[in-house]
Every structure is written in structure tokens, then in C-alpha cells.
Amino acid sequence: MTRTVWVKADDAVGDWDDRRARITAALEAGADWVLVDEDDVERVRELGDINVAAFRTDGDVTLVDDIDNAESDDEPSTQADAIIVGKEGEGDATIDLPEDFSGSADLSTLRRDGDFERGAYVRILGKEYEHFAETAAEEADHTIVVGEDWTIIPLENLIARIGEETDLVAGVTSAEEAKTAFETLEIGSDAVLLDSDDPDEIRKTVEVRDEAARESLDLEYAEVLDVERAGSADRVCVDTGSLLEHDEGMLVGSMSRGLVFVHAETAESPYVASRPFRVNAGAVHAYVRTPDGGTKYLAGLQSGDEVQVVDTDGNTREAIVGRVKIEQRPMFRIALETENGDRVETLLQNAETIKVASSEGRKAVTDLEAGDEILLYYEDTARHFGEAVDESIIEK
Numbered sequence: 522m523t524r525t526v527w528v529k530a531d532d533a534v535g536d537w538d539d540r541r542a543r544i545t546a547a548l549e550a551g552a553d554w555v556l557v558d559e560d561d562v563e564r565v566r567e568l569g570d571i572n573v574a575a576f577r578t579d580g581d582v583t584l585v586d587d588i589d590n591a592e593s594d595d596e597p598s599t600q601a602d603a604i605i606v607g608k609e610g611e612g613d614a615t616i617d618l619p620e621d622f623s624g625s626a627d628l629s630t631l632r633r634d635g636d637f638e639r640g641a642y643v644r645i646l647g648k649e650y651e652h653f654a655e656t657a658a659e660e661a662d663h664t665i666v667v668g669e670d671w672t673i674i675p676l677e678n679l680i681a682r683i684g685e686e687t688d689l690v691a692g693v694t695s696a697e698e699a700k701t702a703f704e705t706l707e708i709g710s711d712a713v714l715l716d717s718d719d720p721d722e723i724r725k726t727v728e729v730r731d732e733a734a735r736e737s738l739d740l741e742y743a744e745v746l747d748v749e750r751a752g753s754a755d756r757v758c759v760d761t762g763s764l765l766e767h768d769e770g771m772l773v774g775s776m777s778r779g780l781v782f783v784h785a786e787t788a789e790s791p792y793v794a795s796r797p798f799r800v801n802a803g804a805v806h807a808y809v810r811t812p813d814g815g816t817k818y819l820a821g822l823q824s825g826d827e828v829q830v831v832d833t834d835g836n837t838r839e840a841i842v843g844r845v846k847i848e849q850r851p852m853f854r855i856a857l858e859t860e861n862g863d864r865v866e867t868l869l870q871n872a873e874t875i876k877v878a879s880s881e882g883r884k885a886v887t888d889l890e891a892g893d894e895i896l897l898y899y900e901d902t903a904r905h906f907g908e909a910v911d912e913s914i915i916e917k
Contacts, residue, residue, distance in 0.1 A: 524703055524730045525553035525712040527665075527690060528723060530565075531576055531608070532558050539718070544568055546720035550727045554602075556665075556714060562601050574640060574663070575601035576608040577630065603663060606630045607642030611653070618649055622656050631660040638662040640690075644669070651675050658687040665714055667692030676705050690714050696725035703733040731838070736814065738772075738835040740782065742880050742894040743857040743865070751854040754804040755847050756870045757819040759828060761840040764797045768832045770878075772810040772898050773802045773819065779857065779865030780810055782831065782896040784876040784883060793874055798843070801875045804852060804868040810898070812839040820847070833878050833896060853886055859899050 528547035530540045541564070544555050548569040557565055559575045566573070609615045611627045619625055631639050640663035643654040658664040658679075664687045666679060676691055683689055688711040691702040695717065703709040715726050759771065765785035772780035787797040802809055805820035810829045822828070826842045851871040858864055869875050875886045878896040889895070 523711075524709075524733050525688070525690075526699070526723075526727050526730045527554040527556055527574070527712055527714040528552050529692075529714055529716045530555050530557050530561070534716070534718070537561075537564070541568065542720075543718060543723075544571075546723045547571065550720070550724040552715075552723065552727055553712070553730075556605065559601070572602045574603040574605050576642070577604045577606050578609045603638035603640050605640040605642050605663070605665065607657075607665075612641060612643040612657075614644055614646055614650075618653055622653065625653075625656075628657060628660065631657060640665060643667070645675065651678060654679060655682055658683045658689070661687050663688045663690055663712070665690040665692065667714065667716075676702065676710065680705060680708055680710065688712055692716065693726070696722055696729050699726045700729045700733075703729065709733070735812075735839075736829075736837045738831060738837060738898050740831075740833070740835045740896050740898055741860050743779070743859045743897050743899070745855065745889055745891055745893040745895060746858050746864070747854075747856040747891060748886075748889045749854050750871065751852045751868060753849050754852045754868060755820075756850040756852065757802050757805055757807075757822070758846040758848075759800045759802050759809070759819070759822060759842060760796075760844040760846065761798050761800075761828065761830070762843040763830070763840040765800075765830060765840075766797075766832065768834075769830050770832075771800045771802055771828060772831055773800075773807050774865060774867040774897070775803075775807055776865045776867075777808050777816055778900055779859060779863065780808065780816075780898045780900075781855070781857070781867050781869075782833065782878050782898070783869065784878065786874055788876065788883065790874050801870055801872070803870070805847060807867060812837070819845075831898075835898075853889075855886070855889065857895070857897065859897070861899075861901075863899070863901075865897070865899075 530543040547555050554572040554574055556574045562573055562575050606627045611618050641657035641661040642665045645666050645668045654666050690712040691710040692714045693699045699713040702713050767787045770782055770784040773783055774780040786799045787795055789795050807819050808816040812827050812829045822842055822845045827839045829837050830840045831837045852868045853871050856866045869886050873885045873887050876883050880894040
């Protein structure tokens with residue numbers, strides 16, 4: 522499930538200076554959406570690139586699909602990416618809910634034809650508003666539910682009852698509440714709408730989003746069977762746009778089912794300065810794991826791609842490739858036996874600066890010997906174009 526963070530920045534939070542501060546903080550933190558009033562859409566576009574949802578109240582919101590009135594390419598777009606109904610309407614209790622929802626003005630707006638994204642904003646003030654949110658979810662791409670006291674929002678009921686036809690967005694006021702929303706019923710809401718002026722809280726909420734989306738891998742130790750010189754090959758260094766921590770690296774290998782943990786070059790060496798953005802990953806044919814759980818060939822990586830960074834405990838995050846360096850270098854062939862007796866291999870450069878995680882700690886490949894144990898990720902599956910497939914493939 523892809524989680525998203527929305528930041529509330531309509532006129533309810535203050536004047537334009539207050540709203541602009543929230544929007545700027547959302548842009549800098551990497552939030553996915555801002556929720557604003559229609560009149561602010563153009564100003565948001567001028568501040569930066571972010572998805573913009575606009576409340577529809579008494580006027581019509583210009584939509585991204587209304588191309589007849591679109592501006593020229595050299596002007597900022599004044600169009601909203603989604604309209605949201607419910608403000609100054611039935612959703613926020615400005616207008617009383619009808620006994621029969623078939624007569625709802627908010628729902629009637631949601632049902633209008635159009636290919637644009639639509640959303641419903643509902644304050645959960647009682648059971649009837651919970652039912653109203655469920656009904657709105659049948660029509661809305663995004664269903665935003667907000668409570669005066671977040672702890673009493675019947676989020677569990679809504680998660681259980683609302684299907685995949687809508688993104689459920691839970692209103693929160695802190696990163697801690699966002700974490701709970703993403704974990705409720707072990708499924709969680711699809712998104713959160715953060716109502717906070719604190720830039721640190723916005724940043725922390727985005728971090729919670731990222732953590733919720735990340736894999737946690739079970740790494741294991743495999744025994745080194747053999748380390749031999751293998752001549753020269755085209756070696757790939759992956760330079761990321763992120764600084765890697767001392768216990769982080771990437772998973773690479775000649776065989777997709779067994780990927781070896783290779784440390785980033787964070788350690789000082791008497792021969793070269795540390796380069797904590799770099800992983801000397803192996804030969805061009807090798808696989809590297811990606812954030813979606815797939816693999817790519819090292820030779821196929823290029824600037825702008827994403828790779829998965831993993832630490833020695835199996836915690837993962839994503840990093841953008843800034844540069845790939847391919848040079849001919851002498852290599853080692855390292856053969857390993859996994860816990861279930863499978864044999865896997867990889868090629869790593871014959872250099873003291875390339876280090877793996879052994880059971881005795883960080884160790885240079887030049888010091889590896891038969892009988893050592895090094896960390897790897899084992900997955901008993903075949904792959905086709907980087908995707909796991911249920912078929913028999915022999916790798917040797």
C-alpha cells in the first residue's frame with residue numbers, strides 16, 4: 522500500500538502568510554498533497570510542484586481536465602488536481618444532514634460526471650456522519666474523515682467497511698497520530714491529513730509515511746565456501762544522492778535468490794577517503810535490489826533510478842542514483858552456502874575498500890576465507906525481468 526501525506530492549508534488555518542508557511546513546509550518535507558481553498562490554487566502552483574486539492578464551496582473549482590481554459594505552458598497552472606466537497610456543506614455540519622442521503626447536496630456533487638479526481642470531507646460528529654462518510658466513499662476517490670478529538674474517530678469501522686474504491690484519509694494533528702492511523706487494524710488509512718503549523722511535525726509525519734511503506738527484510742548468514750581470483754570484469758560503483766550510515770549498504774549478487782549485503786564506503790581507509798554515498802556493488806551482470814522488491818541489473822542503472830538501501834538489521838529505505846561508474850577492475854568470485862544448503866555466488870572487486878558484513882563484524886573482501894559467514898538476503902524464488910515468478914529457473 523502506498524501511503525500519502527496531505528497538509529491542510531485552507532483559510533481555517535489563518536491568513537495567506539500562515540497558509541503559505543504550511544505549504545512551503547509541506548513542499549520542503551516532501552508531502553504529497555496540500556488541501557487549500559480554490560482561490561489559493563494558483564498561488565500554490567507558484568510556490569512549487571505538489572498535488573493540490575481544492576475545496577469546492579459556492580463557486581466552481583477549475584479542474585485539471587478542463588483543458589479548454591488551460592494556460593499556456595509558460596504560465597503556472599491554476600487548476601486543481603482534485604476537488605473536495607464538504608466544506609461549508611453537509612460534510613462539516615454547516616448544513617444539516619438529510620435523513621435520506623439520496624437528497625444530499627454533497628453526494629450529488631460527487632456523482633457528477635467527470636474524469637477528474639473528487640473527494641469528500643466529513644467531520645465525524647456521530648454515527649450518522651460515519652454512515653455519511655461510508656456513502657460518500659462509494660463516489661469519492663478520496664474520503665477525508667476528521668474528528669474534534671482524533672482518538673474517538675471510528676477509524677477501525679471505516680477501514681473495515683470502506684473498500685478499495687476510495688483512499689481513506691484520516692485527519693491528524695501530529696506525527697504520532699499519523700503513525701497510529703497508518704497502523705490501525707494492521708491495515709491503516711491510505712493517507713493522513715495533517716493540521717499543524719509546526720514544520721518539524723510536518724517533516725516527522727512524512728518520515729512516518731516513509732517508514733510505513735518500507736520493507737523489513739530477514740537477513741541471514743551464509744558460509745563462505747570459496748574465494749578465488751576471477752580475472753578482470755566491468756565493475757559498477759553506485760553513487761547515491763544520499764549519505765549512507767555506517768551500517769547501511771545494498772543487496773547485490775550474481776543470483777537473484779541470494780543477494781549479498783555490501784557495505785557503503787563509509788569507513789576510513791589508509792588508501793582512500795571515505796565516500797559514504799557510494800556502494801562498490803560488483804560486476805555489470807549482477808542484480809541489485811530495488812525499493813519495490815524487484816531487482817535491476819547493475820549495468821542498467823542510471824542517474825535518477827531508485828535503489829534499495831538496507832542496514833544490517835534488515836531495515837530498508839530508498840535512495841536515488843546520482844551517478845554510476847563502470848570501470849574494469851580485478852574481481853573475486855565468492856561462493857556461499859545458505860542456511861538451507863543452497864549455493865549462491867557473486868563477483869566483487871578485489872580491493873580492501875569493499876567490505877561485507879560478517880558474523881565477526883565488518884570485513885574486507887580481501888580478508889575473506891572459507892568458513893567465514895557473511896550476511897545476505899535469501900529468497901527462494903525465480904525472477905523474470907526483475908519480477909518474482911513462480912517457475913523453475915536454474916542459476917549457476
